[in-house]
Amino acid sequence: MDLFEDDGPAPGGNAHEFTVSEISGAVKKTIEGEFGHVRVRGEVGRVTVARTGHMYFDLKDDRSVLSAVSWKGQVSKLAHRPEEGMEVIATGRMTTFGSQSRYQLNVEEVVPAGAGALMAMLEKRRQALAAEGLFDEGRKRPIPYLPEIIGVVTSPTGAVIRDILHRLRDRFPRKVLVWPVAVQGKASAAEVAAAIRGFNAMTPGGALPRPDLLIVARGGGSIEDLWGFNEEIVVRAAAESAIPLISAVGHETDTTLIDHASDRRAPTPTAAAEMAVPVRAELQADLAQFGARLAQSARAGLDRRAERLRDLSRALPRPDALLMGPAQRLDALDTRLPGALRAAIAKKRIELSDHPLRPGLVARAVERGRDRLGSSAARLPGAHRAGLAQKRLRLQGLRLSATALDAAIGRERRDFDRLAARLRPDLVTTRIERQRERLMALERLRDTLGYEATLARGYAVVRGDGAVVTGVAAAQAATVLEIEFADGRVQAGAAARPKRGSKPAPPPPEQGTLL
Known part of the structure; x- marks a missing residue:
């Protein structure tokens, strides 16, 4: 018996052999056929956006993880972009990735799984934008008191624009530029952001001038209807707007993220129009009242001044x-004038009669002058x-020769020209100024060195019998002592003289001796 006896073909040895690609294609066909269109509910895991624009993320529950992908064209159409931690309902179709033996969900639409999930996502987004400072009160601008042009971002066919225009026309008509946008749906956020930007x-003062104020308005609705005004692109456009912006989205109880980023929030679109402009009739009434008060104040002022003038005139x-x-x-004086003239004439007549200039004296003086003139002739x-x-x-x-005289004249002329060149008016003036400054400096030095300036600093000069006393012996020998101060002189008696042999008191610390 042969130890290597063949017992027949191995089990399964006649089964069909598949290639890897055949198995991958069969699996792909089976999965895409069975799950051509599905809706999957789960929590979003990691989210990755490639440089090509494709988005990769995970959907998971407490037991399994499902890979999901949205291609670049699908990502731009998503009404809600998936974020990590969101609970969503993803709609799409199952497909496989054969090169890595993976299956995945090709997502075409993502919606939050209920209002609770939307509110959680909204709160998370609000906190993230607030952390960037987009909602700070310090960056909000004041609303202009009376804007010339108002820009309105809203739907051109809804009741909102009619309410705004009607309210503006009733209060204070202004020029209005309307930028039509979709206020609901997938395109809403992009169109609203584009309108604000x-x-x-626009160029101020251009053919189509830039508005002085913007109003972003929409009527009420559910959170899903208002979701476009919660998108980050709209919030950032409102925060970056250089034009003051009023948000009027929904009713008073509706709050969206654009309300936090805008400069003012209005509870309704009609209230936004009331915030934008004052009431012209009220302004006219205020102006009339101010004019009446001004006229009354002017009349009262004139009356007070007239009364004051009358009081002063009575005084x-x-x-x-x-x-x-x-x-x-x-x-x-008129009565005394004739007598005074007569007295003055009488006085002058007496003075003339007593004057030594008599005719005989004049004749003798003329005769003497004639005799002197004859002898001189x-x-x-x-x-x-x-x-x-x-x-x-x-x-x-x-007499000199003509040549010597000309030479002498030439020398004198040259000397004269040289002296004239040296004797310039500015040199003379400069020398006079120097002499004047020197004289003033000497005068100041004289005042400083003079003993009068020393007396002004608290010193005194002692004189005995008219002479300056410089010692005790001279002071004791003097009959009268006189002390001169800066403002005058006084006499000191004998009792005030120092005793013989006593030393004079030293001067105060802040003063020295006179010498």
């Missing part, structure tokens, strides 16, 4: 009383001839 991108004397005294003095010809002879001799002695 579009209004801010003034009458014009005739002011002129009465001078008129009387003028009459008295007799001597004049001889003196004239002698003077001519003397001048002729001097002229002969001073």
